[in-house]
Amino acid sequence: MTEVAALPLVARRRALTRALRRNPLLLSGALIAFLLVVVAVFAPLIAPHPADAGTATNPIESLLPPSWHHLFGTDAVGRDLLSRVVFGARISLRIAGLVLASSILIGVPLGLAAGYFGGWIDSVIMRVTDVFLAFPALLLSLALAAVLTPSVGNATIAIAVTWWPWYARLARGQAASVAGRPFIEGARALGVPPVRTLLRHVLPNSITPVIVQASLDVGGIILTAAALSFLGLGAQDPTPEWGLMVSQGQSYFTTQWWLVTFPGAAILVAALAFNLLGDGLREVLDPRRIERR
Amino acid sequence: MKLAIRDLEIGFGDRRVVELAELDVAAGEIVGLVGESGSGKSITALAVLGLAEAAGARVTGSIELDGRELIGAPPSQLREIRGSRIAMIFQHPVSAFNPVFRVGEIFLRALRLHGASRAKAVERARSALAEVLLPYELLNRYPHQLSGGQAQRVAVALAVALRAEVLIADEATSALDVTVQAEIVELLARLRELEGIAILFISHDLAVVGQLCDRVAVMREGRIVETGRTERVLHAPQDPYTRELIAAVPRITAGRTA
Numbered sequence: 227m228t229e230v231a232a233l234p235l236v237a238r239r240r241a242l243t244r245a246l247r248r249n250p251l252l253l254s255g256a257l258i259a260f261l262l263v264v265v266a267v268f269a270p271l272i273a274p275h276p277a278d279a280g281t282a283t284n285p286i287e288s289l290l291p292p293s294w295h296h297l298f299g300t301d302a303v304g305r306d307l308l309s310r311v312v313f314g315a316r317i318s319l320r321i322a323g324l325v326l327a328s329s330i331l332i333g334v335p336l337g338l339a340a341g342y343f344g345g346w347i348d349s350v351i352m353r354v355t356d357v358f359l360a361f362p363a364l365l366l367s368l369a370l371a372a373v374l375t376p377s378v379g380n381a382t383i384a385i386a387v388t389w390w391p392w393y394a395r396l397a398r399g400q401a402a403s404v405a406g407r408p409f410i411e412g413a414r415a416l417g418v419p420p421v422r423t424l425l426r427h428v429l430p431n432s433i434t435p436v437i438v439q440a441s442l443d444v445g446g447i448i449l450t451a452a453a454l455s456f457l458g459l460g461a462q463d464p465t466p467e468w469g470l471m472v473s474q475g476q477s478y479f480t481t482q483w484w485l486v487t488f489p490g491a492a493i494l495v496a497a498l499a500f501n502l503l504g505d506g507l508r509e510v511l512d513p514r515r516i517e518r519r
Numbered sequence: 520m521k522l523a524i525r526d527l528e529i530g531f532g533d534r535r536v537v538e539l540a541e542l543d544v545a546a547g548e549i550v551g552l553v554g555e556s557g558s559g560k561s562i563t564a565l566a567v568l569g570l571a572e573a574a575g576a577r578v579t580g581s582i583e584l585d586g587r588e589l590i591g592a593p594p595s596q597l598r599e600i601r602g603s604r605i606a607m608i609f610q611h612p613v614s615a616f617n618p619v620f621r622v623g624e625i626f627l628r629a630l631r632l633h634g635a636s637r638a639k640a641v642e643r644a645r646s647a648l649a650e651v652l653l654p655y656e657l658l659n660r661y662p663h664q665l666s667g668g669q670a671q672r673v674a675v676a677l678a679v680a681l682r683a684e685v686l687i688a689d690e691a692t693s694a695l696d697v698t699v700q701a702e703i704v705e706l707l708a709r710l711r712e713l714e715g716i717a718i719l720f721i722s723h724d725l726a727v728v729g730q731l732c733d734r735v736a737v738m739r740e741g742r743i744v745e746t747g748r749t750e751r752v753l754h755a756p757q758d759p760y761t762r763e764l765i766a767a768v769p770r771i772t773a774g775r776t777a
Contacts, residue, residue, distance in 0.1 A: 407614065408609060408611055408614040408615045409614060409615055409616055409617045409618070411570075411609070411615070412607075412609060412615040412616065412617075413617065414568075414570055414573065414601070415568055415570065415601055415602065415606070415607040416601060416602035416606075416629050416632070416677075416681075417597075417598040417599060417600070417601035417602040417603065417632065417633065418598075418602075418632060419598060426617075426628075427617050430617075430619045431617070431618065431619060
């Protein structure tokens with residue numbers, strides 16, 4: 227893993243374009259992930275009935291099967307399911323983005339400091355991290371979400387709390403191995419101060435596995451968020467959250483199949499796409515697969 | 520005396536690894552520090568840079584640069600001295616550079632760290648590269664795109680650009696092949712002539728030391744067992760360990776049949 231960083235960004239970028247052409251799974255993962263982001267960003271333009279993602283109801287049109295007018299059908303209060311699934315991408319990706327951003331912002335600096343400085347700094351930071359890792363992540367998220375008022379924001383917090391320690395641990399391992407490499411001694415011999423050594427020399431050479439992990443984690447976070455909402459501990463009606471939509475459609479499953487099928491498929495596709503992307507990235511950035519020049 | 524080491528003691532825990540009574544390097548002089556692996560050469564080099572403590576060692580005694588005591592000096596002052604006054608080059612030159620920066624960035628960052636303006640840094644990098652006979656375009660390369668010899672030249676050029684007065688070469692030629700080794704040796708000799716730089720040349724390679732160094736100190740288990748002019752030490756060694764060391768150098772005998 228450490229040798230990944232030995233490649234300059236240019237070489238990595240070139241390797242990436244090459245790999246995209248060669249690896250159809252990575253390509254499809256990247257394409258779908260990109261599409262999801264586009265859908266999320268332009269949701270109001272893409273959704274045929276944007277108002278249905280909010281508080282609007284049309285009782286007359288309730289529980290209509292998929293048709294040309296409502297491609298995904300309508301739900302129990304007559305809201306267009308396609309519009310809600312489209313807006314759901316926004317919510318899921320926003321949760322994933324926020325959880326990853328906070329995990330990386332908290333976990334990576336702590337991990338880098340622990341790995342690079344070692345000693346008591348390492349012990350303190352990693353013991354705190356271990357406390358969080360001692361509980362099963364989903365269980366801790368559930369407990370936290372149950373204590374907080376159920377909402378998208380609180381679900382995000384509940385997930386982030388259990389997510390950052392993994393990044394601290396990953397960054398620590400990377401930093402510790404980078405700290406032993408000769409150019410760190412070289413930087414010290416040039417009089418580079420410790421914090422700058424950490425930011426300019428350790429960080430850029432430790433970040434690749436973090437990027438891979440982040441892309442792999444998007445799927446997991448979307449699943450966890452959906453699970454919390456499904457259990458009623460996350461998003462609340464009328465928020466068009468995929469997990470919540472599945473839970474609302476559950477009782478209609480035998481008669482109105484589209485209520486659970488389309489949001490469920492959205493969860494599946496999103497989780498799958500980011501997993502393919504992350505797996506592909508890991509392979510691309512694996513040093514054994516990159517030709518040395 | 521440019522660099523004067525007196526009664527230097529370096530220890531890890533209860534174990535004392537270096538007990539160095541006296542070692543001087545004058546400006547324009549190249550002093551070889553030889554000895555087998557583990558004899559304390561490298562930790563001595565780190566101590567001169569003020570980095571031995573960071574490696575967990577306890578350092579006592581005196582290391583003076585132009586009469587100024589380095590042991591016990593505050594870290595910020597030592598950082599200023601490192602690089603700008605005392606530079607170091609390493610055994611594996613390519614991996615001694617951060618792989619994410621181009622050579623040019625490495626020069627700019629190092630020079631600006633030690634207070635040069637951007638324009639000044641560019642100019643100094645240019646002239647330093649010319650001095651070590653490297654093309655200017657090398658500044659656009661990444662370290663892994665350099666050969667070992669080129670990278671070691673770049674490391675020397677960096678020391679030149681930083682106007683270092685003392686250069687510590689820790690096994691700087693040991694990982695290079697023989698022809699490249701000769702180039703670096705020639706370069707260091709030229710640098711001493713042109714810049715009057717003081718060089719502490721740490722090596723286990725007596726052949727290279729014999730070519731390059733004015734004086735030699737032989738180190739064994741942390742102590743200097745013999746010191747003197749290079750020819751004298753290599754041709755008429757006094758200490759049994761030095762004799763052993765010299766006898767261990769393989770010689771090529773011409774015309775030998777297999």
